[in-house]
Each structure stands twice: as C-alpha cells, then as structure tokens.
Amino acid sequence: MGFKASEAVSPLEYDFHPHVDAKGVTPEPSTDQIVQLQVAQKAALEKLGIDTDEVDNDDQGNMQSLMDMMAGLSEEQLYEIQDEQADAVAEVCGAERGETDADGGVYWSGGNPSRDEIIALPFRIRQAYFGWLMGQLFDPESAAAGTRPSLKAVRGGKRSIGRNAS
Numbered sequence: 001m002g003f004k005a006s007e008a009v010s011p012l013e014y015d016f017h018p019h020v021d022a023k024g025v026t027p028e029p030s031t032d033q034i035v036q037l038q039v040a041q042k043a044a045l046e047k048l049g050i051d052t053d054e055v056d057n058d059d060q061g062n063m064q065s066l067m068d069m070m071a072g073l074s075e076e077q078l079y080e081i082q083d084e085q086a087d088a089v090a091e092v093c094g095a096e097r098g099e100t101d102a103d104g105g106v107y108w109s110g111g112n113p114s115r116d117e118i119i120a121l122p123f124r125i126r127q128a129y130f131g132w133l134m135g136q137l138f139d140p141e142s143a144a145a146g147t148r149p150s151l152k153a154v155r156g157g158k159r160s161i162g163r164n165a166s
Contacts, residue, residue, distance in 0.1 A: 009140045012133070014113060019125055022117040026093045026133075033092045034137060040088035044081055048073070089130055090115035092137070 012026035029037075048069055070078070087106075091097070095111025108115040121129060 020117050020120045022113050024112050026112050029092045037088050037092045044084050
C-alpha cells in the first residue's frame with residue numbers, strides 16, 4: 001500500500017527523566033501552531049539583526065556570524081531569547097499563555113510538556129529537545145538522522161497550505 005497516515009510519522013513522545021519528572025506525548029500540533037512557531041523563530045532572529053533569508057545551516061560562515069552576533073548581546077538579551085524560544089515551543093506543545101503579573105511575568109497553563117517542565121531542563125538538554133522537536137515537526141522523515149535544528153523552517157517562503165491559501 002502507498003501512503004498510510006497512521007505510519008507516516010512517529011508520536012511526539014518525550015521523556016525528560018532524570019532531569020525533570022516529565023514524560024508523555026505532545027499532541028499533534030495544528031498548522032496554526034506550527035506557523036506561529038515559525039513566526040516566533042523568525043522574529044527572534046530578526047530581532048538580532050539576522051536576515052533569515054540569508055541564513056543556511058549548511059554554511060558554517062553564516063552559523064559563525066550568528067554565534068558572533070549572539071556573543072555581542074547583553075545578558076538580559078540572551079535570557080530574553082531563551083524565554084522567547086521556550087514560549088514558542090511551549091505553545092506548539094499546547095501550553096496557553098495566561099494573565100501577566102505585576103512584574104511582567106506570564107502565567108502559563110497546560111502543555112505536554114508544560115512550559116515549566118521545558119524551562120526546568122538543563123540548558124544543553126533543553127537545546128537538544130528543541131532540536132529534536134524541530135526535526136520532528138519540519139522534516140519528520142529525516143529527523144531520525146539526528147537532532148540538528150534547521151533554520152530553513154523559519155525562512156520566509158511562499159506556501160499555499162493552510163490559512164490564506166490561494
């Protein structure tokens with residue numbers, strides 16, 4: 001038989017043990033959730049002054065430019081980027097933003113994993129999870145080859161899938 005949706009992709013199973021007591025399956029994200037993730041990724045890169053149309057994971061010079069640019073950021077900017085990345089991933093995992101407290105913090109609810117569980121991961125483990133998830137979402141057939149994240153998913157390209165399709 002040709003294409004079988006039930007066999008096309010693997011469930012988005014995660015296990016954060018022993019670092020965080022969290023294990024489960026992320027619900028299959030909607031097209032809107034994926035688009036919002038891409039928008040958030042692109043905005044974060046552009047906030048750094050990076051032209052996402054010029055970035056290519058296979059070009060070490062561009063990746064070195066990204067690393068050099070990040071080296072020039074303040075500590076506050078680096079934390080902001082980490083928070084924005086965690087927010088975007090949490091939303092694609094089903095977490096919902098709630099009200100903002102007096103200090104500007106956002107209350108989160110739900111998610112599989114939750115934003116709190118994602119943030120509780122040690123940095124390198126969290127980055128590996130982000131890379132794995134991006135691979136599963138944007139290139140599920142080759143995701144098994146590794147967990148290297150791709151910036152190709154955030155490039156502005158014309159698509160005719162989902163909302164505003166013509």
